[in-house]
Each structure stands twice: as C-alpha cells, then as structure tokens.
Amino acid sequence: MRSIIIASTSTVFGGKPLDYLLDELKIHFKDSDDILFIPYARPGGISHNEYTEKIKKPFKSIGKKVKGIHEFKDPIEAIKQAKGIYVGGGNTFVLVSELYRNKCLNAIKEAINNGTPYLGTSAGSNICGLTMNTTNDMPIVYPPSFKTLGFVPFNINPHYLDPIIGSKHMGETRETRIKEFHQFNTQPVIGLREGSYLEIKGKDIVLKGSLKARIFEYEKEPYEIETNTSLNNFK
Template identity: 45%
Template sequence: MNLLLLSNSTQHGRGYLEHALDTVTAFLPERARLAFVPYALADHDAYTARVRAALEPAGITVRGIHEDADPVAGLAASDAVFIGGGNSFRLLSALYRTGLREAVREAAGDGLPYMGASAGTNMAAPTLRTTNDMPIVQPPSFETLGLVPFQINPHYLDPDPASTHKGETREERLTEFLEENDVPVLGLREGSWLRVEGNRARVDGARPARLFTRGAPPRELAAGSDVSGLLATAPRFDTPAR
C-alpha cells in the first residue's frame, strides 16, 4: 500500500491543501494524472475545480472521476487517486453505486497511490463506524475500503474543560465504539496525517495523533511516531458492519 491519509484538507487561515502541500506533491508521482473523487460533496464540478486550482500549479493533472462516462475506466487511466472530504455516508453510497469501492480497493492493493482527506481518509478504514458525519443517506453497507486494518477518526477534537456543552466528547464516543468493537482507532487532529508505505506506517504533520484501544487509556503519538504495528491489527467487530 502507498497511502497518504490527511485529517483535513483545509486548515484555518490557509488555502485548500496548503498546510500539507509539500507532503502531497512529494507523495504524488511527478506530473501525475490524478483521479479526483468528489462524491462527498453535491457540486462535483466546483469541488474538482478547487482541487485543480490547488494542485495543477505543481504539475499535477486533475480530472474529476465524475467526468468519465465509466469512472472505473477513468481510475484505471490514472497515476494516483484522491478521495476528498465531505459527507462520508454520501461518499460511500456513491462508491458502491459506481463500482469504485471495489475498483479503488483493488487498485490501491496493487500499488496505486491513494490519498484521502477527511471522508476520504475514513474510506481507508474497514468501516464507516468512526466517522463524525450525519447519515444523510444510507449506503448498502458500512464496509469501506479496508486499506488499513484499523479505524481512523479524522478531525479528532480534544475535550474542552471550559465548555458548557453536555453532549458526548469525541473521546467518549470513541470509547463507546470500543465497547462494541475490538479494533484500534487512530484519532488524527487537524493538521496531522498518516503515511503508509508497504508495511511501514507513521503519523506526521503539525500535531500529535491519539490512539484508542480497548481496555487501555488513550495514548498520544508525536509527529513522526512509527505506528507500523497497527498494520498487523486483527480487528473484531462484534456485530456485522451493515
């Protein structure tokens, strides 16, 4: 696998992908033909134009996968794939509908560079169960691409001790997930990402990540931490991921 999984594509006060642009351009092949998957947002053309404006100055050719009559064939003609953020339920539903769920999983397994941000990063995990998104549509299954054997929670937020909000914190929600499922969850804060190269994985970016496992307190992972051991995870979901 060759994966770059970003927590977010837009950082406060900066342009689209600007906070990670050096990492993104180093990850993508030189003069890459990039297949962009815009299905997490409703306006596919505008979303693709935004990605194009961010990456084409670096010599990357961006084509929205929706622009091809056959999205699977468009993927096959590309040097890399980028699945953007938005609503994870809408995105996954579209991946099933277009045949891209199987096609992307097979292509990434064969070495096609896969980049995700937010919802696109959620897709790399085994299931949708640790997304933050509202289920605005119902996909055929919660099963995503399974490019890594553990769960990811992009946009991870730490509890605010000064907050008067009485709803669950992100940590409490992930703890509830672990009560029902025995699989690690990597919380990626804004500005952080996960890089996977073959059997090696590390967290990187401007902020540390947070690792949640059943029966243990959460663990902080500084930028640059090796998390290759997570790739050997044998996840157990206590109920079907449907």
C-alpha cells in the same frame, strides 16, 4: 508498492485547500501528472463539478491536472487507468454510498495495492480504515455497508477534537463517542488532529505532521503518540 497519504483535513486553520500538504504532494505524486479526483462526498452539498473546480487550483500550483471521476463514462475504468487518486472530504455516508453504487471500492483497493498513489482527506481518509463507523458525519443517506477500504488495520476519526476544559457544552466529546464505539467493536481507532496525517509506504504506517495523535484501543485507556511514530504494531 503502496503509497498512501491519509490526512485529517484538506484545509488547516483558515488556510487554502491542501496548502499545508503541497510540498509532500509534489513527492507523493511525482510520477503522476494527472490526478483522478473523486468528489462524491460533496461538502456542503455542492455539485461534483463545483468541487472538482476547487481542487484543480492547488494541484495546478504543483503542475498537476485534475479530472473528476464523474466526467468519465466508466468510473471503474477511470480508476484502473488513473496515475494518482484523490478522494476528498465531505459527508462519509454520501461518499461510501456513491462508491458502492458505482462499484468503485474494490477497483480503488486494487489500484492502490498495485502502486497507484492515493490521497484521502476527511471523508476520504475515513474510508481508509476498516469501517466508516467512526465518522463524525450525519447519516443523511444509507450506504449498503459500513465496510470500507481497509488500507490500515484500524479505524480513523478525522478532525479529532480534544475536550475543552471548563466548557459548559453538554454534548458528547469525540472521546466519548469512540468509547461508545468500543462497546460494540474491538478494532483500534486513531484520532487524527487537524494538520496530521498518516503516510503509508508499502507495509509501513507512520504518523506525520506537527501534532500528536490519540489512540483508542479496546478495553484500554486512550493514549498519545508523537509525530513520526510507527503504527506497524497494529498489524
């Protein structure tokens, strides 16, 4: 059975990495003492080793060991043998480029569909949608394709921000950008606010966390859904 957590972010409001998710991760990875970490997104341009070392700390606090995929000679085999997989945040263009370069996308999809528990945050959550086209990141590299894992039948916008009333900022809001996306694409988009996540068990998709999510459907007005709402209607 598929077991997936798609989280908007790893760190909420100045907290420590993954601290708001640790209780949930104890359950999510209960049968996985060793976690395969995929650091390809490289937030801030840090190295794979630096990123992996940062991630080891929160997982150590719940009794889990972490090893980066870059430490294995064969990344595809590492994915096949993994007992749990975590894809971290950073730049989605870099992440997707590296996943394609190392031929990892299909291997990840197969592993998760066969029951390996998956955690994705930020860029690692963005790739769970049908495409990466609703990322917030700069296109600093050019991946072979924008098509991603398709664990859910919609796109995801992590770190979704609401317009600030009275702001003098002249740039586009997230809502404006997603409306632009829908001029050329028809799949729904889920705006995940910080601290919110989607939990997938088998075929069931449920919004979790303390905040609502904003839903954008093609040729419809955006609307809000409450936490613990099922998203199975998008199937």
